Amino acid sequence: MKITVVGAGAVGATCADNIARKELCQELVLLDIKEGIAEGKAQDMMQTAALLGFDTRITGSTNDYTKTANSDVVVITSGLPRKPGMTREELIGVNAGIVKGVAENILKYSPNAIFIIISNPMDTMTYLTLQATGLPKHRVIGMGGALDSSRFRYQLSQHLGCSPADLNAVVVGGHGDTTMIPLIRMATWNSVPVTKFLSAEQQQQIINDTMVGGATLTKLIGTSAWYAPGAACASMVESIVRDEKKLISCCVYLEGEYGQKDICLGVPVIIGKNGWEKIIDFDLNEEEKAAFAKSAAAVRSMNDVLKTL
Numbered sequence: 001m002k003i004t005v006v007g008a009g010a011v012g013a014t015c016a017d018n019i020a021r022k023e024l025c026q027e028l029v030l031l032d033i034k035e036g037i038a039e040g041k042a043q044d045m046m047q048t049a050a051l052l053g054f055d056t057r058i059t060g061s062t063n064d065y066t067k068t069a070n071s072d073v074v075v076i077t078s079g080l081p082r083k084p085g086m087t088r089e090e091l092i093g094v095n096a097g098i099v100k101g102v103a104e105n106i107l108k109y110s111p112n113a114i115f116i117i118i119s120n121p122m123d124t125m126t127y128l129t130l131q132a133t134g135l136p137k138h139r140v141i142g143m144g145g146a147l148d149s150s151r152f153r154y155q156l157s158q159h160l161g162c163s164p165a166d167l168n169a170v171v172v173g174g175h176g177d178t179t180m181i182p183l184i185r186m187a188t189w190n191s192v193p194v195t196k197f198l199s200a201e202q203q204q205q206i207i208n209d210t211m212v213g214g215a216t217l218t219k220l221i222g223t224s225a226w227y228a229p230g231a232a233c234a235s236m237v238e239s240i241v242r243d244e245k246k247l248i249s250c251c252v253y254l255e256g257e258y259g260q261k262d263i264c265l266g267v268p269v270i271i272g273k274n275g276w277e278k279i280i281d282f283d284l285n286e287e288e289k290a291a292f293a294k295s296a297a298a299v300r301s302m303n304d305v306l307k308t309l
């Protein structure tokens, strides 16, 4: 098994570190356009192998795509992160060019890979990758819901005073400050609906804090987050390479599911060796359906911006 991570910045390096620690592949390639950064981080990570006891062989490359040849899974994190006060959508102008160029280069050397897209605005970058590569829809997956759902579980755990691991909670829709939809009605604490334990005010607070989770961290850190994004991405890679069939909220191409067509948006999917294998219908109520349609409209207008670049 061979995995490539493009972009050896904060998220790419953290994702690679998680992949190596979990020994998800024999060969892991980090690639970056900035001279030396991928080689340096790859060596630094390899120098933890003796301490952590993993066998994955990590190498770095400055923009040499031949080194990525025959990857089974490719994670694309290349692109600018936002600064405090910015939205993810404001990154589209720069990141669209970066993601398109990277995806085309990767495809030349790894035509059979499954692509995971991280760069923001992620829903539109996933749609762009699908268009630019012409890959079958099951092999292009955007990472957003895995992260947002983990943040949702964190926020719930803070109010319930419990372990995030005991909570089951999913965020669907777009990966944007106003487009994501934390499905609190369906969230459970060891099978019991969390709404039983939380006031309406608490529920609204949890939803709001989840939706601006990325913006809150960006304000605190000065750039966007990487620990949870890296771990969320590695959990998707794990479900692919171990064919776990985990049910994860991911950004995938919709052809009528959840009432939407010709758009990539976050929905619950089964992730396995073939990429995303099946969309699961969560039977949204009228209010949730309306929120999903609104989210889709916002993402669609960002997709339209691609035509103007």
Ligand SMILES: NC(=O)c1ccc[n+]([C@@H]2O[C@H](COP(=O)([O-])OP(=O)(O)OC[C@H]3O[C@@H](n4cnc5c(N)ncnc54)[C@H](O)[C@@H]3O)[C@@H](O)[C@H]2O)c1
Binding pocket: 006, 007, 008, 009, 010, 011, 012, 031, 032, 033, 034, 037, 077, 078, 079, 080, 081, 082, 091, 095, 098, 101, 102, 117, 118, 119, 120, 122, 143, 144, 147, 175, 223, 224, 225, 226, 229
């Ligand atoms: N989908 C999500 O949930 C999620 C989560 C966190 C971050 N992000 C996004 O991921 C992206 C990366 O974030 P980060 O914090 O790692 O940023 P970063 O600046 O730390 O790293 C980005 C890296 O990409 C590299 N790069 C730029 N252009 C490249 C190219 N053409 N080819 C190869 N490498 C190139 C840069 O040199 C840099 O090392 C941002 O767009 C950010 O918004 C998305």
Ligand SMILES: O=C(O)C[C@H](O)C(=O)O
Binding pocket: 081, 082, 088, 120, 147, 175, 213, 214, 215, 218, 224, 225, 229
């Ligand atoms: O917030 C960001 O801009 C980065 C990422 O999308 C996140 O949610 O952490």
